[in-house]
Amino acid sequence: MNAWGTLLATIVGAAIALLGQRLAKRAEDKAxxxxxLMEQCALIASSVTDFEDRIWExxxxxxxxxxxxxxxxxHVLASVxxxxxxxxxxxxxxLDELDTAGKELGSYWRQGRVDDDAYTRLWTRHHKAIPKFINASGEAVRRRLASA
Structure with missing residues (x-):
C-alpha cells in the first residue's frame, strides 16, 4: 500500500507542477x-500627433x-x-473615428486650397478624436491587465 501512496503522491505532484507551469505561461502570454496592445496604441497616438504637428508646421x-x-x-501597420x-x-x-478624421483632414490638406472654416472643422474633429482614442486605449489595456 505504501508504494501505491508514493506513486499517487508522485503523480499528483507532477500534475500540480505541470498545471503551475501552464498557468504561469498563460499569465506571461496575457501580459x-x-x-x-499598449505599444500599438502608443504608436498610433504618437503618429497622429506627429501628423497634426506636420500640418501645423x-x-x-x-x-x-x-x-x-x-x-x-x-500608422497603418500599427492600426492593423x-x-x-x-x-x-x-x-x-x-480608432475608426480617429482614422476617418485623419483621412478627411489629410485629403483636404493635400488639395492645396484651404478654406479656414472647413479646415477648422476637420482639424477640430481630428484633434478631439486623439484624446478619445487615448482614453479608450487606456481603458482597454487596464481591462486586459486586470484579467491577466
Whole structure:
C-alpha cells in the first residue's frame, strides 16, 4: 500500500507542477499581449500627433513638404496590429473615428486650397478624436491587465 501512496503522491505532484507551469505561461502570454496592445496604441497616438504637428508646421510656419514626410505606412501597420490584437468595441470605435478624421483632414490638406472654416472643422474633429482614442486605449489595456 505504501508504494501505491508514493506513486499517487508522485503523480499528483507532477500534475500540480505541470498545471503551475501552464498557468504561469498563460499569465506571461496575457501580459505580453497587453504590452503589445499598449505599444500599438502608443504608436498610433504618437503618429497622429506627429501628423497634426506636420500640418501645423506647414500652415503656420510655412515649412513646405512636412506633411508629405509623414510616415503613413507605420500608422497603418500599427492600426492593423491593433485591430488584430483587440476586440474591444470602444477602442475599435475610437480608432475608426480617429482614422476617418485623419483621412478627411489629410485629403483636404493635400488639395492645396484651404478654406479656414472647413479646415477648422476637420482639424477640430481630428484633434478631439486623439484624446478619445487615448482614453479608450487606456481603458482597454487596464481591462486586459486586470484579467491577466
Amino acid at each position: 505580453r499581449l497587453s504590452e503589445l 506647414e500652415r503656420v510656419l510655412g515649412m513646405e513638404g512636412r506633411v508629405s514626410g509623414y510616415d503613413l505606412p507605420a 496590429r491593433l485591430r488584430i490584437l483587440t476586440r474591444d468595441a470602444a477602442l475599435l470605435a475610437a
